[in-house]
Amino acid sequence: MRKLSSTNYYNQTFLEEKCPLNELIHLLSKRWLTEVLFSIEEGNNRFSSLKDDLEHISDNILADRLKLLEQYKLIVRNDTIREIPTRVEYALTPTGERLSEMLDGLCKFSEHEMKLGE
Template sequence: MRNCATGRHDHHDVYAAQCPCRDVLDLLANKWSALAIGALEDGPRRFGALRNRLEGVSPKVLTATLRRLEAMGFVTRTIHPAVPLHVEYELTALGHSVAEPLAGLRTWVERHLDEITAP
């Protein structure tokens, strides 16, 4: 176990109520975060392209999701000076490192959906 840099506790423990691990887990377990990371695996995308790929997401929710991913270091936002502004989102090295396990989860869901009892 690793010592906690926040000083809130002795080690990282996602089961501990005060561990900041929970904030990261909350973000990554969110469907829009998992899908946005997957949509960025092949390279940078503009906001509109992301919105089109993530069918059903509202611009407000996508903006909030991308801001949280950026704040936690999973995504970078680059503004290219142009008229109109050209903004691209791209996975960081940290984002690429979490993309693989999230891809596994997405693939598992697709493969096993027919076995899951729907409510």
Template sequence: MESSCQVDTALEILVGKWKHKILFQLINHDVMRFNELKRSIPGITQKMLTSQLRELEQNDIIQRQVYPQIPPKVEYSMTPYGESLKPLLDAMHSWGSNHIKHLDQLFPQTNEQ
């Protein structure tokens, strides 16, 4: 079997405008309800949040817990498997912070307000 780069597979989970923001919230909060997530991610629509949550759930990154009550209570959290993304996301966060500093050093006048 031919070996190939699996970066694409990993990026499918993270790429897009919203998935990493959802994961950031769920990593930093143990459990969040749908409306809490929506409020914590400015600009995301209900439809987009629902879609992104479903994709993450299908990939076993997050779990959806429905409580049988009226009105229904739904909570989202990271799965144990999804928690394995934390070191990767932490590294990406650190790299992003360092990149901003690097650009500030290279081009200090372009980032001044």
């Protein structure tokens, strides 16, 4: 969490107000966020299957990233499955699906066009 009185906070707020893309870039720059999004797209729709797919992610970070994706309406959380214990599943929203497609294109671009360090 950013300190609300910091210069960094003011600068980030300015950038986000100037262009919404800056807010998206800031969100996507959070470690593991895109991998969680891609993993859900691949069908890993439960916390345990996400943990298995992303073996090095901590429980706290995974929970935080799921909350962020839900907050930005990129995924939906379905906990209406009547089981004990309660079963929670995640799915991409149409917005999350569109973003995932664009990110996939950026991944392909960076893989083929960005020859950093060569």
